[in-house]
Amino acid sequence: MQASEIREMSDSEIQVKLDGFRQELFNLRFQTATRKLKNHRRIRLVHRDIARLLTVMREREIEALYAAEIAELQELAAALDAVDVAPVAEPGAVVAPEEE
Numbered sequence: 001m002q003a004s005e006i007r008e009m010s011d012s013e014i015q016v017k018l019d020g021f022r023q024e025l026f027n028l029r030f031q032t033a034t035r036k037l038k039n040h041r042r043i044r045l046v047h048r049d050i051a052r053l054l055t056v057m058r059e060r061e062i063e064a065l066y067a068a069e070i071a072e073l074q075e076l077a078a079a080l081d082a083v084d085v086a087p088v089a090e091p092g093a094v095v096a097p098e099e100e
Contacts, residue, residue, distance in 0.1 A: 001049050006056045018053045021046050 006014060025046045031037035 001052065003052050003056060006052055011057070011060070014053055014057060018050065018057075021050045021053065025050065 001017075006017075009017070025043065028037060028043045028046060032040070032043070037043075
């Protein structure tokens with residue numbers, strides 16, 4: 001399962017997949033203990049799929065956490081753009097006094 005496929009899923013779909021992979025990992029570990037597992041590579045693949053699912057869930061959590069802060073910063077930037085500010089001279093430049 002690719003990360004791009006996971007990003008297209010909803011949160012509930014990801015949770016269902018995660019539960020399924022955790023159950024499969026449990027079964028694979030049980031088969032290993034009873035020496036009935038034929039494909040040992042499957043444990044690694046399931047473990048990586050679980051990690052991908054958890055990573056995407058965390059990305060979404062962080063995005064939601066900072067969405068409010070990003071919106072606030074964008075509003076501040078828009079407010080600063082609206083303010084008429086006189087241009088500032090370059091450092092070291094000689095500024096002529098304004099005439100009255």
